[in-house]
Structures are given as C-alpha cells and as structure tokens.
Amino acid sequence: xxxxxxxxxxxxxxxxxxxxxxxxxxxxxxxxxxxxxxxxxxxxxxxxxxxxx
Numbered sequence: 001x002x003x004x005x006x007x008x009x010x011x012x013x014x015x016x017x018x019x020x021x022x023x024x025x026x027x028x029x030x031x032x033x034x035x036x037x038x039x040x041x042x043x044x045x046x047x048x049x050x051x052x053x
Contacts, residue, residue: 013038 014024020034027037046052 023037023041024034027034029043030040032040043052
C-alpha cells in the first residue's frame with residue numbers, strides 16, 4: 001500500500017512589519033525559517049483549538 005503524500009498549497013500572506021519582525025526573531029530563536037515558523041504556529045493553534053489532529 002502506497003503512502004499518501006502530503007501536498008502543500010501556496011498563497012500570499014500580508015503581514016504588518018511589526019508582526020513580521022516578531023516572527024523573524026522567533027524563527028531565528030528556534031532555528032527555523034520564517035516559513036517553517038509560520039507553519040508551526042498555524043499547526044499549534046489548529047491542534048490547540050481541536051481543528052486538526
């Protein structure tokens with residue numbers, strides 16, 4: 001049985017500069033890319049709010 005591959009979707013995200021600065025700093029502190037940090041943040045909030053397993 002073949003594994004189901006995860007697919008990703010691309011989209012543009014507008015973020016104010018203060019928020020982006022905070023995300024960039026947090027990502028750096030966690031040794032992640034900004035994209036990786038945003039993905040992690042979204043996944044954590046989805047799990048926390050029982051929207052995703």
